[in-house]
Amino acid sequence: MSTQEERQRIIDVFHRRYATKKFDPTKKISDADWQTIIEAGRLSPSSFGYEPWKFLLIENPEIKEDLKKICWGAINSLNGASHFVIILVTINSPHVKHMVEDVMDVDFDVHSPRSEKFKSFQENDFDLNSDRALFDWASKQTYIPLTNMMTVAAELGIDSCPIEGFNRAKVDKYLADKGIIDPNKFGVSVMLGLGYRDQEQPKKTRQPLDEVLEVIK
């Protein structure tokens, strides 16, 4: 059983995290802290364990400048964040084979019970019968590492901003033209700025618990 102090410490981390709009460009995240944040991303769970993601850490200043033109919601992060991450998503079926064979170390067979279950889940349970539906479903998985990374960062005293403010088609094309992604394998899902705040934290507004939680007895 945890103590009240331990519980409060956890809640304080959630109060501390906010979508940082102004980062101090002079403050850099230490490598040890960054490794902890990305490890939290890597260890994140995913549906069926297929990890449909890849993380790009953008350090190149020219690429950051270019991204500002097509990522309106990322300008603050691109200007001052210590680390700028693009989370890619894949719906490419060879990725599933790679996960099963090379990561889970199990023989891949399209007729295995696991494969059949996955197929039925996609086609019947979740109606993932178009590339767009599949993309959105796989993108949902990428928000789990996104969230874990933000929470671990907050725990380490590091600020962050999740980013959906970009033109997806333009960012995909940009990264493909630069040879950074193979557009047949990966697309951009969401982005994340990480660094240190250079502003007062605004008041946190949230719905009260009794509006968002209903107990069904």
Ligand SMILES: Cc1cc2nc3c(=O)[nH]c(=O)nc-3n(C[C@H](O)[C@H](O)[C@H](O)COP(=O)(O)O)c2cc1C
């Ligand atoms: C998925 C997602 C996408 C977001 N995209 C952006 C963005 O592009 N740019 C930005 O400045 N803030 C972005 N935000 C921040 C939200 O506006 C912010 O989290 C929300 O208003 C709640 O405030 P708080 O995080 O400061 O508590 C995004 C948040 C989430 C969860």
